Amino acid sequence: MDFSNTRKCRPEISFTDSINNTLKNYPEQFWFLNNGISLIVPDESQISNLEYDKVKLVSLSEHPVSVINGAQTLSAALMTLNQSDRISSNPQVLLRIYTFSDALHRTKDCNVNKAKAVMIDEITRALNRQKPIGAEDIGYASPFVKTINAIDESKHMPITFRLARRGEFVGGKHVYSLTSFAKIVEAYLVQNPGTARSISRNTILKNEGPEPLKFTHRSIFIGQEKLDDPDVYFQDVFNIHYAPVNFAFSLKDTIGKFCSSELKKTPNDKSDITNEINHESAEDQEESKKDQIRKSILNNGRTFLLALMMYLGSNYNRNSTTSDKSAANYSEWGEWANVSGDKGEPTEFDIHRLLQDIENSFVEYTVKKNLAIDSNFFKIDRNYREFREWYLHSPAGHDSIGIMKQR
Structure with missing residues (x-):
């Protein structure tokens, strides 16, 4: 058997590239060159149709399975197999399954559950020591x-x-x-x-x-x-x-959908569609600049938008002392937001309208300040804070705070 493909001989090749190369060119060696995949299956009853070369797992939504070793192998192999039609034979990989009996899985005994967690941690550490x-x-x-x-x-x-x-x-x-x-x-x-x-x-x-x-x-x-x-x-x-973590993740998804929708409305760069026009009027140049600013915040400023929306909603006074930051001031809003988020899209207030207001205000702000906006602008926290303070003192900012507080 030719082991010239051993990965240590090609240190410049990434792990994913090595898996891709082995699967495409040496599929029969994959079993010997890979450490395998190890799973934690919470309940043994989830293992169905177990045979020597295949296994079926059920009830995954109710009892999620953890890949405690070999997650990168799994993702890289699936990517390669889905993208390639040149694999000459069926590659095989070592699969380990760790599971618990139905009784152990469903027990409410705290000591038993703690022992299970400790065992899983020990197995995880042991299997990952070599990488x-x-x-x-x-x-x-x-x-x-x-x-x-x-x-x-x-x-x-x-x-x-x-x-x-x-x-x-x-x-x-x-x-x-x-x-x-x-x-x-x-x-x-x-x-x-x-x-x-x-x-x-x-x-x-x-x-x-x-x-x-x-x-x-x-x-x-x-x-x-x-x-x-x-x-x-x-x-x-x-x-x-x-308390607001769940709502923050829900809001992140909502902002992503909003930005994708807004980008579809934003016209393309005029140089791409009207090459015959060699000179734009001052008004056209101003509109082109605003369009580019919109594209920039919609593409690169989503975390920027999330931070400001959460700031407005929490009414969190960053200048107060720790003792003033009561649970009532922050967690009650978090609880309300969490309930709203559980229903799907947050609909207690018109988030899309507020995001539109912030987008328009950001365009106004950057044009007035004559700022150069690119992806790096949104990596600087000072830029966010300066806009946040400007926005909070603007008419749009006052309206936004009022809407967020109504809840």
């Missing part, structure tokens, strides 16, 4: 994440969400990746949408030792120093700072 462990893998084992998820599991609070481990299904109701959570909190709570848009996963999830693990960004991961009594202390932290 670089990412910031999300390490962060998921932190006391902060465990406390957030414990609140979700307890169901004692009206608003909860769960942070998923890497490889676990994300996209279900109120289930988010750790990186997405950190970035959206950086945008709406810290009010740094530029940083949230551009910061890397490793930077935003940077942690410090020794045990217990703590995240470096204290403004995002609040209350890490007092997790000994999470039932009392951290519930207050959650109410004050994290």
Whole structure:
């Protein structure tokens, strides 16, 4: 057997490219060159039609399956197989399935569930020791994440969400990746949408030792120093700072749809459609400039828009002391917003009209200030804050605050 395709001989080739190359040119070697895929299946009854070379999993929406090792292998292989028709034979890969009996899966015994979680963590760490462990893998084992998820599991609070481990299904109701959570909190709570848009996963999830693990960004991961009594202390932290998370993600989706819709209405660059016109009037040049500004904020300023909308809705006084930031001022709005978001699109107020007002105000602001707007403009938090203060003192800003407070 020819093992000249061993990946260590081609360090310049990425992991995904190596999988692509093996599947296309050496499919019979894939079993030997790949570490395989490992799954956590919560309930053994989900395993249907198990044979030596295939398996069927059921009830995935009710009991999501976690890929604890081999997620990149899975995604890269599927991409290659879907895009290629030149694979000469059926490649095979080692598949490990870890599961629990029906009785263990459905138990409400806290000690049993804790033991299961510890076992899953040990298996995950053991299987991933031979490859670089990412910031999300390490962060998921932190006391902060465990406390957030414990609140979700307890169901004692009206608003909860769960942070998923890497490889676990994300996209279900109120289930988010750790990186997405950190970035959206950086945008709406810290009010740094530029940083949230551009910061890397490793930077935003940077942690410090020794045990217990703590995240470096204290403004995002609040209350890490007092997790000994999470039932009392951290519930207050959650109410004050994290109650709007679900609504923020719902709003993010709404903003995405709004921007996509608005971009379809924005005319193309005139140079693309009227090449015979060599000179535009001053009025035409002004309109072209405004169109380009609109395109820029709709394409690159979505986190910018989210931060401002959340700021308006929360009525969160960034200049007040911590003691003034009561749960009633922030979490009640979060609870209201969460209920609205559960119905689908947030409809308690006319979000699209407010977004349109902000878009128009941004065009007015940049034209008056004669600012150069490109994608880099929205990576600078100072630019956001200067526009936010201008907008809050404008007639449109006053109207927006009034509408958001009516709820």
